[in-house]
Amino acid sequence: MPKRAKKNEEASVEAGNDNKTEPQKKREKRAKEPEAPILYKDPTDKLTNKDGRAANIKMTSWNVDGLRAWVKKNGLDWVRQEDPDVLCLQETKCAEKALPADITSMPEYPYKYWAGSEDKEGYSGVAMLCKTEPLKVTYGIGKEEHDKEGRVITAEFPSYFLVTAYVPNAGRGLVRLEYRKTWDVDFREYLSNLDKRKSVVLCGDLNVAHQEIDLKNPKGNRKNAGFTPEEREGFSQLLAAGFIDSFRELYPEQTNAYTFWTYMMNARAKNVGWRLDYFVLSIALLPSLCDSKIRNTAMGSDHCPITLHLAI
Amino acid sequence: MPKRAKKNEEASVEAGNDNKTEPQKKREKRAKEPEAPILYKDPTDKLTNKDGRAANIKMTSWNVDGLRAWVKKNGLDWVRQEDPDVLCLQETKCAEKALPADITSMPEYPYKYWAGSEDKEGYSGVAMLCKTEPLKVTYGIGKEEHDKEGRVITAEFPSYFLVTAYVPNAGRGLVRLEYRKTWDVDFREYLSNLDKRKSVVLCGDLNVAHQEIDLKNPKGNRKNAGFTPEEREGFSQLLAAGFIDSFRELYPEQTNAYTFWTYMMNARAKNVGWRLDYFVLSIALLPSLCDSKIRNTAMGSDHCPITLHLAI
DNA sequence: CATACAACG
DNA sequence: CGTTCTATG
Numbered sequence: 238m239p240k241r242a243k244k245n246e247e248a249s250v251e252a253g254n255d256n257k258t259e260p261q262k263k264r265e266k267r268a269k270e271p272e273a274p275i276l277y278k279d280p281t282d283k284l285t286n287k288d289g290r291a292a293n294i295k296m297t298s299w300n301v302d303g304l305r306a307w308v309k310k311n312g313l314d315w316v317r318q319e320d321p322d323v324l325c326l327q328e329t330k331c332a333e334k335a336l337p338a339d340i341t342s343m344p345e346y347p348y349k350y351w352a353g354s355e356d357k358e359g360y361s362g363v364a365m366l367c368k369t370e371p372l373k374v375t376y377g378i379g380k381e382e383h384d385k386e387g388r389v390i391t392a393e394f395p396s397y398f399l400v401t402a403y404v405p406n407a408g409r410g411l412v413r414l415e416y417r418k419t420w421d422v423d424f425r426e427y428l429s430n431l432d433k434r435k436s437v438v439l440c441g442d443l444n445v446a447h448q449e450i451d452l453k454n455p456k457g458n459r460k461n462a463g464f465t466p467e468e469r470e471g472f473s474q475l476l477a478a479g480f481i482d483s484f485r486e487l488y489p490e491q492t493n494a495y496t497f498w499t500y501m502m503n504a505r506a507k508n509v510g511w512r513l514d515y516f517v518l519s520i521a522l523l524p525s526l527c528d529s530k531i532r533n534t535a536m537g538s539d540h541c542p543i544t545l546h547l548a549i
Numbered sequence: 550m551p552k553r554a555k556k557n558e559e560a561s562v563e564a565g566n567d568n569k570t571e572p573q574k575k576r577e578k579r580a581k582e583p584e585a586p587i588l589y590k591d592p593t594d595k596l597t598n599k600d601g602r603a604a605n606i607k608m609t610s611w612n613v614d615g616l617r618a619w620v621k622k623n624g625l626d627w628v629r630q631e632d633p634d635v636l637c638l639q640e641t642k643c644a645e646k647a648l649p650a651d652i653t654s655m656p657e658y659p660y661k662y663w664a665g666s667e668d669k670e671g672y673s674g675v676a677m678l679c680k681t682e683p684l685k686v687t688y689g690i691g692k693e694e695h696d697k698e699g700r701v702i703t704a705e706f707p708s709y710f711l712v713t714a715y716v717p718n719a720g721r722g723l724v725r726l727e728y729r730k731t732w733d734v735d736f737r738e739y740l741s742n743l744d745k746r747k748s749v750v751l752c753g754d755l756n757v758a759h760q761e762i763d764l765k766n767p768k769g770n771r772k773n774a775g776f777t778p779e780e781r782e783g784f785s786q787l788l789a790a791g792f793i794d795s796f797r798e799l800y801p802e803q804t805n806a807y808t809f810w811t812y813m814m815n816a817r818a819k820n821v822g823w824r825l826d827y828f829v830l831s832i833a834l835l836p837s838l839c840d841s842k843i844r845n846t847a848m849g850s851d852h853c854p855i856t857l858h859l860a861i
Numbered sequence: 862c863a864t865a866c867a868a869c870g
Numbered sequence: 871c872g873t874t875c876t877a878t879g
Contacts (some may be wrong), residue, residue: 306873328870811879
């Protein structure tokens with residue numbers, strides 16, 4: 238697992254040319270297209286906690302489904318508008334040396350951490366970009382069997398741990414459900430141990446819709462990856478261990494709130510989605526919670542980003 | 550090897566939609582874009598033979614480098630303008646059942662023949678589309694070892710055989726040169742045997758530049774696939790067996806006449822190319838030869854099409 | 862550089 | 871449906 242942080246690098250340039258093939262046009266598009274539509278800060282974000290204390294930390298998490306494609310689709314323009322203090326990305330599907338200069342050279346985030354799959358190139362992978370330097374950054378959850386796929390980065394800040402995770406998908410036909418169950422147990426133990434030392438913020442694609450309210454089609458998906466009783470129970474046990482689902486805490490009745498839509502069957506246009514991406518907090522952080530939002534207008538992946546505001 | 554001819558089929562329709570991802574735009578492009586630039590019949594084509602007899606058959610050969618991509622790039626619009634009596638395609642890289650309706654339903658060519666690789670999907674593959682029905686169509690060259698990759702279709706017409714071929718590439722590092730040499734021997738024997746019965750027109754990607762005049766960079770390519778002494782000698786021996794290279798016959802001094810340019814290094818814009826595609830004729834057809842042309846303005850592949858006019 | 866495939870989601 | 875990989879050219 239790569240353990241280096243990256244600072245700025247020079248961008249490489251590509252010359253344009255004339256005999257336009259499709260892929261050439263694609264590249265030119267990336268290079269020349271002016272900007273993504275301008276997004277303003279969401280005026281509905283609540284920027285104070287229960288006691289009226291002002292939010293002072295903003296975090297965004299996004300499963301980008303291929304970082305290179307997402308960059309070409311101007312995902313970074315959205316990030317610049319959102320301007321979080323920490324940006325966590327999942328499913329980067331990109332070796333560290335293949336990262337686009339657009340992101341490795343981003344001056345807004347001088348502290349950047351990357352984890353990729355050791356065996357399979359272009360599989361899994363997570364990243365964390367920070368405006369301020371963490372006290373310490375670690376990779377994985379301390380168990381050989383889980384730490385070869387670039388799924389977890391943990392950053393220690395003065396008053397909390399920030400963990401970003403891309404939880405293993407149980408797979409078509411649930412071929413990897415048994416593995417997922419062992420993951421859920423070990424990951425919960427990892428988080429509980431952190432929680433004994435400092436409060437924890439966990440964010441990322443947890444690859445489970447917890448309750449029926451968390452996906453459009455609960456009935457039809459009980460035997461599908463992401464909504465099996467085993468995966469839902471795993472999430473319930475995580476909460477029982479002393480954590481809260483920040484979005485559901487604040488919006489307990491909110492229906493049709495999803496963070497993932499399959500590319501198939503025009504699911505996003507019909508909002509046939511799943512809530513798979515979360516900010517999960519140690520109970521001790523509940524007083525610091527200001528808002529937990531789903532940015533479902535941001536395009537560039539089959540997941541949308543989510544943003545958390547804390548007053549710490 | 551598929552041995553069925555195909556007639557018309559219904560086109561399938563795709564609904565448009567709004568949340569535009571890159572691949573969606575690609576599909577819409579294919580559906581909605583008006584037309585490729587209009588091409589007129591080449592006024593420099595010579596449409597009579599030496600004796601002034603009028604050409605009465607027109608054939609086009611094109612290595613399309615992936616038929617599905619080529620269709621999306623409006624290759625068929627060019628074909629409709631060119632309007633040959635027979636169209637031969639190489640490197641279709643497409644299973645018969647995956648053929649786009651745009652080509653399977655083309656009414657101009659009621660008689661269509663397809664050959665694909667048996668083992669590797671999306672590899673090799675040739676096709677022949679005819680306005681008039683051949684007396685007989687066969688696939689391969691009658692040798693097990695050569696006939697599993699969908700490289701040859703032979704159509705028998707009243708006064709000649711038409712053979713279209715995609716000759717095996719000798720490969721990077723010449724890994725398949727030995728195989729290519731056995732192919733060259735067996736293919737020559739196949740053509741010679743046909744020639745004993747009726748005159749032969751051979752067209753396609755023969756994967757060799759015969760002489761130094763046939764590629765931009767002869768010096769640098771003597772050890773590269775397509776210009777090794779062995780491959781060039783194979784072509785020489787084919788000619789020695791009673792065949793002629795129709796283009797070179799008519800234009801013996803013509804330099805910078807190529808039919809293939811690698812996509813790399815902007816080779817086509819600089820005309821750094823190779824002449825790999827040929828109409829090779831039985832000597833007996835020499836009196837029928839009117840013209841043999843390279844259509845190097847036609848885009849859609851890393852090869853361009855070539856066209857033959859005969860007065861038979 | 863570009864077209865195919867497979868694996869994965 | 872879309873991103874990645876690999877093989878092939």
